[in-house]
Amino acid sequence: MKNIKQYRLIILFCLCFLAVANVNAQSDWPVPAKENENMSPFLFDDDMVLEGRISYENSCTSCHGTPGQDDFTPMAPPPGDPASDQFQLQTDGALFHKIKMGRGSMPKFEDAFADDELWNIVAYIRSFNKDYKQPLPNMEGVEIPEYSMKLSFDDNIDKLVVKVFAKNQPQPEVSIAAYVMGTFGKYLLGKSQTNELGIAYIDVDPTMPGDEEGKLSVMVKASKGFGRAKMNEEMVMVEPTIRKSAIEGRHIWSTDKMAPVWLKVSFFITVFGVWFVLLFIVIGLRNINKANKEEA
Amino acid sequence: MANKNDKSRRKFLQKLGVAGASAVAGSALLLQGCSDSNKSSGNKVKVLTADNKLVEVDVAHLKPGDKIQDLSYLQERGREGIPGKKFVMVVDLAKCKNARKCMKACQSAHQLKPEMHHLNVLEMEDPVRDTSYWMPKTCQHCDNPPCVSVCPVDATFKRQDGIVLIDNERCIGCRFCVAACPYSARTFNWTEPKNSEEFAEVTYDMELNVPQKKGTVTKCAFSADRVREGKLPYCVSACPNGVYYFGDQNEDLVTNGTTKKTVRLSALLDNNAAYTLMPELGTKPSVYYLPPRESKG
Numbered sequence: 001m002k003n004i005k006q007y008r009l010i011i012l013f014c015l016c017f018l019a020v021a022n023v024n025a026q027s028d029w030p031v032p033a034k035e036n037e038n039m040s041p042f043l044f045d046d047d048m049v050l051e052g053r054i055s056y057e058n059s060c061t062s063c064h065g066t067p068g069q070d071d072f073t074p075m076a077p078p079p080g081d082p083a084s085d086q087f088q089l090q091t092d093g094a095l096f097h098k099i100k101m102g103r104g105s106m107p108k109f110e111d112a113f114a115d116d117e118l119w120n121i122v123a124y125i126r127s128f129n130k131d132y133k134q135p136l137p138n139m140e141g142v143e144i145p146e147y148s149m150k151l152s153f154d155d156n157i158d159k160l161v162v163k164v165f166a167k168n169q170p171q172p173e174v175s176i177a178a179y180v181m182g183t184f185g186k187y188l189l190g191k192s193q194t195n196e197l198g199i200a201y202i203d204v205d206p207t208m209p210g211d212e213e214g215k216l217s218v219m220v221k222a223s224k225g226f227g228r229a230k231m232n233e234e235m236v237m238v239e240p241t242i243r244k245s246a247i248e249g250r251h252i253w254s255t256d257k258m259a260p261v262w263l264k265v266s267f268f269i270t271v272f273g274v275w276f277v278l279l280f281i282v283i284g285l286r287n288i289n290k291a292n293k294e295e296a
Numbered sequence: 297m298a299n300k301n302d303k304s305r306r307k308f309l310q311k312l313g314v315a316g317a318s319a320v321a322g323s324a325l326l327l328q329g330c331s332d333s334n335k336s337s338g339n340k341v342k343v344l345t346a347d348n349k350l351v352e353v354d355v356a357h358l359k360p361g362d363k364i365q366d367l368s369y370l371q372e373r374g375r376e377g378i379p380g381k382k383f384v385m386v387v388d389l390a391k392c393k394n395a396r397k398c399m400k401a402c403q404s405a406h407q408l409k410p411e412m413h414h415l416n417v418l419e420m421e422d423p424v425r426d427t428s429y430w431m432p433k434t435c436q437h438c439d440n441p442p443c444v445s446v447c448p449v450d451a452t453f454k455r456q457d458g459i460v461l462i463d464n465e466r467c468i469g470c471r472f473c474v475a476a477c478p479y480s481a482r483t484f485n486w487t488e489p490k491n492s493e494e495f496a497e498v499t500y501d502m503e504l505n506v507p508q509k510k511g512t513v514t515k516c517a518f519s520a521d522r523v524r525e526g527k528l529p530y531c532v533s534a535c536p537n538g539v540y541y542f543g544d545q546n547e548d549l550v551t552n553g554t555t556k557k558t559v560r561l562s563a564l565l566d567n568n569a570a571y572t573l574m575p576e577l578g579t580k581p582s583v584y585y586l587p588p589r590e591s592k593g
Contacts, residue, residue: 050556057538057555066536183381183544184528185551185558208560209548211380243380243546245456246439253444255453 029103031094038093039137041226042116044123052124055117059109067128075105083128092135095122114175116223139226147171147222147229153204153237160189160202160237164222164229170198174224178202181217181232189218204237214240365499371463374502374520377455382582383518384458385434385532386541386550386564389588392417392430393537401534406514407506409490412483414516415531429588432539434531435460435481435516436573436581443473443482452513458545458582459520463502464512473513478577482515528553545582 042048056067060082065071068083080086087095099118102108109118126132145166152161160178164171174194179186192200210216215234222229250258364370394417402408402415414434421428437460443452444460451466452473474482489495489508498507503520519529527533532540532553543550543561551558564570568586575581 054556058557180549182547182549182551182558183526184542185549185556187549187558187560205560209546241546243382245379246382246458247454247456251440253441253454255450 029098031097035097036091036093038091038096039135040092040096040119040122041137042119042123042223042228043136044119044126044134048120048123049127051117052120052122052127055113055121056124059112060121063105067125077104079106082125087125088129088132092122092126095125116175142226145171145224145227147174147224147227149220149222149229149231151218151220151231151233151235153235154201155237157201158204158206160204160218160220160235162192162194162200162202162220162222164194164198164200166227170194170196171224172196172198174198174200174222174227176200176202177221179219179221180208181219186219194222206238208238209241210236210238212240212242214238364501367465367499370499370501370503371465374461374463375453375455377457377459377520378524379456380546381457382545383437383523384543384545384550384561385437385518385529385583386561386570386586387432387583388539388541388568388586389429389431390586391537391539392432392588394419394430395536397534397536398432398531398540401530402516405506405519405530406504406517407490407495407508408483408514409487412485412514414481414483414514431585432531433479433481433573434583435477435518436479436579436583437516437518439580439582440578442476442478442577442579446472446476448472455520457523459518459523460515461502461517461520462505462513462515464505464509464514465500465502467509467512469511469513471513478574478579479581482513484513485510 056064063073063075063079064082065073067081070081070084072079072081090098096118098106099113099121100108100110102110113121126134148165150163150165152163153159154161162176162178164174164176172194175191176194177191178189180189181187189204190202192202194200204216208216214236216237217232217234218237220231220233222231247254247258256264396417399413399415399417403410403412406414408414415432417430417432419428420431437458439454439458441452441454441460444454447453448470449466449468451464451468452460452462454460469484471484474484485508488510492507492510495507500507501521503517503524505514505517508514519527519531522529528542528551529540532542535553538552538554540553541550541559541561541564542553543558545561548561549558550561550564564586565584570584570586572581572584
């Protein structure tokens, strides 16, 4: 009997411990002090939030659910909702570090995302906190390079050529991402890095449909450290495509506007012709009737 | 004679009075209009005009939240469609978990009662293997639409961007189109629509098909009103499971409503063995389905 009581006590203790361990799963996750104070080199903007959202929905939703909905997957320890205080009270650096390095069932995203993409995810998580003010790093002594870009297209190798300059000097090792702007979203053409001449090449699929002149609306982003640049341009890169109207030509379901003149004319001639004949007969019969009466 | 003169004088005075009053009222209105247009806050915003031109307008001249009141403009715009586009939808059946968020979003946008559907998530049962999958079904926006062929009053029509719409100002409620549609995509307003009193004063926009009218047919409009603003349709952006892709076939790009990831339409269709519903009928639907696959787990 005494043994059973002890056994129960041990189980109770274990259960309590598990419960406490679960609650503390997040706060027990030590982040190195240097990482904890790490700050985003980029100012969080709508564009970053949108990019972060895409990454989040692809890689995080399956466990963390939609932020603010508390619909995370029940696991031990619970992954938690990124919109909750549990997440929002942490520093940007801590969030960044935890996403990057992972622990236990939280995967390590170091290889999946570049640093700027990780900051996009942090920006997205912060977009659920109305009281959040982004802490800005001490920029004294740090010079932010102002990048400018030149875009061209080499049709011999079907590659988009991006040249990156800062103060007229070509910039090596700058990360480049190029997108084609669609009606509802942007399509990633490719990512690359500039070489020692400050040039990056990105493949373009020549089968992509352009507009009537073969133009595509391209958006190119360059980033390295604190430096960032974005550029939009319409460029002739692919074969021109003629955009047909879905109602072009004559169909059984076309409106009468599409009917040719001969059809309209012959239709009305037939209709009026039939009416004329009918009227002719009726008047003729009436006249006969009248003549009969007069005779009588 | 004197009497006659008397009468005409009275009439003349009456007319003069009416003319004077209307002149005063008219000039007051005119003045008010002028003073309104002269006021400007200095803040300019860029807006898109009906003929796709970007113009700068002073903020003071915009009425926030105001819907366009001009019925004839809305009718013309709805018939015209968006030049150069051909809208398509791709439904990934493997991802649908019957969350029904799409249906909710659709019904609240289009003033539909719970039993009326522009979009319905159906359970497709396989009695032999005793298994089932979920299939969201909307109007297929056929490139060869049988419903448009049978409409006797040109109320339902196809636009240059591929969207098939209904003009319930013209609809006579004959329901030929309901009978002609092989996909059962259309429903009929048998009773007064939901919250009809609230919508009594709203100008009819055929791209949204709101306010709904009793005795007319209604169906999915591919959210033509949202698409005009460059936004994804109501159902597409409401889906939590990444089921829907929507985009422009001419660009060969479709965007997922959940992840907002944009992919090539041709690659998506080819790599996933996409199919359309009842292809043997030759209706050429604009909605593609990706087959429900076995889950990897």
